[in-house]
Amino acid sequence: MFRVVHYLNQFFGQIGGEEQAGIAPRMVEKPVGPGLALQAALGEQARVVGTVICGDNYFAEQPEQAAAGVVALIKSLQPDLVVAGPAFNAGRYGPACGAVCKAVQEQLGVPAVTGMYAENPGLELYRRDIYCVKTGPSAAGMRQAIPVMAALGLKLASGGGIGSPEEEGYFPRGIRRNAWSEKTGAARAVEMLLAKLQGSPYHTELPMPLFERVPVAPPVVNMADATIALVTEGGIVPRGNPDRLESARATKFLKYSLDGIDDLSGEQFQSVHGGYSNVFANEDPDRVLPVDVLRDLEKEGRIGRLYPYFYTTTGNGTTLENGQKFGQAIAGQLKKDGVEGVILTST
Numbered sequence: 001m002f003r004v005v006h007y008l009n010q011f012f013g014q015i016g017g018e019e020q021a022g023i024a025p026r027m028v029e030k031p032v033g034p035g036l037a038l039q040a041a042l043g044e045q046a047r048v049v050g051t052v053i054c055g056d057n058y059f060a061e062q063p064e065q066a067a068a069g070v071v072a073l074i075k076s077l078q079p080d081l082v083v084a085g086p087a088f089n090a091g092r093y094g095p096a097c098g099a100v101c102k103a104v105q106e107q108l109g110v111p112a113v114t115g116m117y118a119e120n121p122g123l124e125l126y127r128r129d130i131y132c133v134k135t136g137p138s139a140a141g142m143r144q145a146i147p148v149m150a151a152l153g154l155k156l157a158s159g160g161g162i163g164s165p166e167e168e169g170y171f172p173r174g175i176r177r178n179a180w181s182e183k184t185g186a187a188r189a190v191e192m193l194l195a196k197l198q199g200s201p202y203h204t205e206l207p208m209p210l211f212e213r214v215p216v217a218p219p220v221v222n223m224a225d226a227t228i229a230l231v232t233e234g235g236i237v238p239r240g241n242p243d244r245l246e247s248a249r250a251t252k253f254l255k256y257s258l259d260g261i262d263d264l265s266g267e268q269f270q271s272v273h274g275g276y277s278n279v280f281a282n283e284d285p286d287r288v289l290p291v292d293v294l295r296d297l298e299k300e301g302r303i304g305r306l307y308p309y310f311y312t313t314t315g316n317g318t319t320l321e322n323g324q325k326f327g328q329a330i331a332g333q334l335k336k337d338g339v340e341g342v343i344l345t346s347t
Helices: 034-045 056-061 063-076 093-108 121-126 139-158 185-197 279-283 291-299 320-336
Strands: 002-009 026-028 046-054 081-088 112-116 131-134 227-232 236-238 254-257 269-271 305-312 341-345
Touching (some): 002 093, 063 093, 081 093, 121 131, 131 139
Parallel strands (some): 002 081, 227 341
Antiparallel strands (some): 254 305
């Protein structure tokens, strides 16, 4: 029976939410939260002997120290396999899961597997180094992700042959292996071309990356006469969030007046973004949306004027499709109002 160690963040480790995101690595010698489903999926072939938990902020702010602490705890449990997450589309959790998997492989020689959504930044950071199973954007996909991770993990632990990404459900790692085929490459290429010309379905053996070409915006000719707007995906809204902007996976953007406001007060505004610790943003929302600085520049004559509204949404887990829609709609209105420059702030 293989010994499995499960890595989780503070939320899935059932420690707490953002208020516990700064906790240092800790260990419990039993499955916790998603670990119960993982144990069920592993069956009689493996046992989850422990769970290592670390806060998202702790890992993000001191990754080397966090990884060393996590690896030390994992090593003490003498695992045959490490499973991290799944992280879905959580922007801090994903890179932490990737870093843990890479570290245990390199430092302990132990196979590891995790799971993420396609847009998780951790995937691009670690996809060539680790096995990462495809998941949905949220924990609603836990039931589908865990069995795939468990099956792949058991193959890795047993040293069995790993099939293609399509067969096993993981993201391609950029590794190509030779395989026998009944038809030559030329014959297969002609068949694909004919299928494409006929409008029939086909599958390329060498998918090429698609890069969107975005033209560079022209410079602002005269800042002293220009109208400058503030737009943020940092989730800044009036205190109480009256229009119910989502803290993650936003489906809308909002527009608020800056009339008569020279400084964003924490008593009047707040951040509802769920992807970062917003303690400092709530103390002084200008840290995310610098209205105070723009007002100073306006008074000094270094910009013509600050646009009298700001646009806001949350980038936490928001789909690329929605992000493009938001950007096009906001840009269209700003251009219509004669705005010449935009400062887009992130988290």
